[in-house]
Amino acid sequence: MAEDxxxxxxxxxxxxxxxxxYVQQQEMNxxxxxxxxxxxxxxxxxxxxxxxxxxxxxxxxEWEPKA
Amino acid sequence: MTYQLSKxxxxxxxLTKTKTIPEEFVKEAYLVFACRHKFCxxxxxxxxxxxxxxxxxxxxHTSILAVSRGVGDLDKLVDDFTYCLECGACELRCxxxxxxxxxxxxxxxxxxxxRKVRRDHMADGGEIGNWSAVKxxxxxxxxxxxxxxxxxxxxxxGIKLAGDMKTALFVDFFTASQGTEVPRxxxxxxxxxxxxxxxxxxxxxxxxxLLSQDEEEWKKYAAANVASFRELGVKTLVVVNPHDYxxxxxxxxxxFDMDGIETVFVTDFVLRTMKERGFTPALGVEGxxxxxxxxxxxxxxxxxxxxxxxxxxxxxxEIIDVPPGxxxxxxxxxxxxxxxxxxxxxxxxxxxxxxxxxxxxxxDTILVxxxxxxxxxxxxxxxxxxxVEPVHVFEILAKAMGIDWQTTSxxxx
Numbered sequence: 001m002a003e004d005x006x007x008x009x010x011x012x013x014x015x016x017x018x019x020x021x022y023v024q025q026q027e028m029n030x031x032x033x034x035x036x037x038x039x040x041x042x043x044x045x046x047x048x049x050x051x052x053x054x055x056x057x058x059x060x061x062e063w064e065p066k067a
Numbered sequence: 068m069t070y071q072l073s074k075x076x077x078x079x080x081x082l083t084k085t086k087t088i089p090e091e092f093v094k095e096a097y098l099v100f101a102c103r104h105k106f107c108x109x110x111x112x113x114x115x116x117x118x119x120x121x122x123x124x125x126x127x128h129t130s131i132l133a134v135s136r137g138v139g140d141l142d143k144l145v146d147d148f149t150y151c152l153e154c155g156a157c158e159l160r161c162x163x164x165x166x167x168x169x170x171x172x173x174x175x176x177x178x179x180x181x182r183k184v185r186r187d188h189m190a191d192g193g194e195i196g197n198w199s200a201v202k203x204x205x206x207x208x209x210x211x212x213x214x215x216x217x218x219x220x221x222x223x224x225g226i227k228l229a230g231d232m233k234t235a236l237f238v239d240f241f242t243a244s245q246g247t248e249v250p251r252x253x254x255x256x257x258x259x260x261x262x263x264x265x266x267x268x269x270x271x272x273x274x275x276x277l278l279s280q281d282e283e284e285w286k287k288y289a290a291a292n293v294a295s296f297r298e299l300g301v302k303t304l305v306v307v308n309p310h311d312y313x314x315x316x317x318x319x320x321x322x323f324d325m326d327g328i329e330t331v332f333v334t335d336f337v338l339r340t341m342k343e344r345g346f347t348p349a350l351g352v353e354g355x356x357x358x359x360x361x362x363x364x365x366x367x368x369x370x371x372x373x374x375x376x377x378x379x380x381x382x383x384x385e386i387i388d389v390p391p392g393x394x395x396x397x398x399x400x401x402x403x404x405x406x407x408x409x410x411x412x413x414x415x416x417x418x419x420x421x422x423x424x425x426x427x428x429x430x431d432t433i434l435v436x437x438x439x440x441x442x443x444x445x446x447x448x449x450x451x452x453x454x455v456e457p458v459h460v461f462e463i464l465a466k467a468m469g470i471d472w473q474t475t476s477x478x479x480x
Contacts, residue, residue, distance in 0.1 A: 014171055023094050024077060025172040029320070031069035035369045036169045039159040042369070042392040 107157035152402035246438025348467035
């Protein structure tokens with residue numbers, strides 16, 4: 001994982017200092033984060049159902065952020 | 068359900084004609100303008116009918132950018148902002164939300180944006196076409212507040228309620244006055260399940276329409292509600308109208324501490340109670356039903372399972388299901404704000420398209436979990452003559468539980 005990240009609510013989030021020069025971050029709690037993840041999964045499920053013949057897993061160990 | 072806090076502090080600064088648009092707001096507009104995917108356009112139930120890009124999330128953000136660059140005039144563009152159903156589909160499909168919102172802690176918030184533009188424009192002396200219809204509707208709500216103690220419980224005539232406010236049923240003006248079968252059914256189903264509950268009798272003006280007109284007034288009513296919940300010792304708030312539910316989950320946390328108060332949508336609460344108490348409906352209700360996801364549950368809160376699970380428990384009932392994700396592009400046409408009052412014709416055509424889709428599935432009944440959807444579909448069915456009957460999920464659940472809700476008035480609690 002090349003980016004500097006925070007670990008929050010069990011997920012990764014960009015370091016706020018890396019965002020400051022672009023745009024303000026918003027207030028967001030765990031419930032909102034879960035909503036976004038749920039919606040993303042719903043959309044990806046739909047996408048896979050319609051367009052994917054096979055879903056390839058990521059390479060071993062690649063999906064886990066380094067501590 | 069967990070409260071969902073999503074708040075942009077720079078939205079607090081009003082947009083006015085005399086001041087330049089704040090830099091952060093311009094960046095906000097550019098973040099969507101710079102996108103060429105336009106997924107927000109293809110998922111929008113309004114765009115599906117009007118085919119006007121100016122009526123989409125992309126169009127709203129582009130309009131703001133145009134005004135900021137001096138090539139657009141909000142007076143001329145503001146009517147486009149009324150063509151938003153406030154359903155939230157565009158927010159979910161926007162890559163800024165779905166593919167990075169949680170990582171960058173920055174998402175697209177179109178519903179908040181259109182409400183802000185409308186109210187800032189009116190506060191700055193601008194006008195919005197046909198807004199008098201919305202004002203009249205809100206005035207009805209204010210009249211209701213004056214005598215709400217009596218009005219809010221009229222729907223429960225003949226039903227003896229326990230009055231224990233630890234678990235409180237939240238019934239707003241619309242359901243107390245027009246969609247009365249929903250709280251009446253909910254009360255009798257909860258009674259049958261042995262739940263002790265009271266009815267919250269001072270809900271104030273809870274209409275999301277008010278957020279498009281005067282946020283401060285909406286907050287005043289909301290603050291009074293939170294204070295009353297604390298005073299009455301409410302621990303679990305069971306909400307019968309999903310429009311209110313979405314406001315509790317998404318708007319209240321922006322300004323109020325809701326710790327210690329659990330807000331639950333009524334179908335979630337009924338399902339949970341049935342599972343806890345091992346209750347299953349015994350009577351069969353034969354039929355093939357289409358189910359329509361309300362925008363508030365499916366897109367704003369993104370939690371749409373409990374009505375389906377309740378129907379699945381009924382012997383003989385079969386849902387010809389369209390998965391929630393496929394229903395993001397649907398709306399009944401009412402919208403989650405003033406849409407139907409402002410654009411009756413387009414609202415009707417959106418509803419007609421949705422009912423026709425249900426008819427094409429071979430269903431003769433479309434189940435809903437929202438009194439506004441039922442109201443809109445009933446209207447559309449009558450005008451269009453489509454052979455699909457809108458029915459609230461609780462109507463068939465009550466039947467399966469042996470409740471003759473239209474003629475009996477059992478004691479609750």
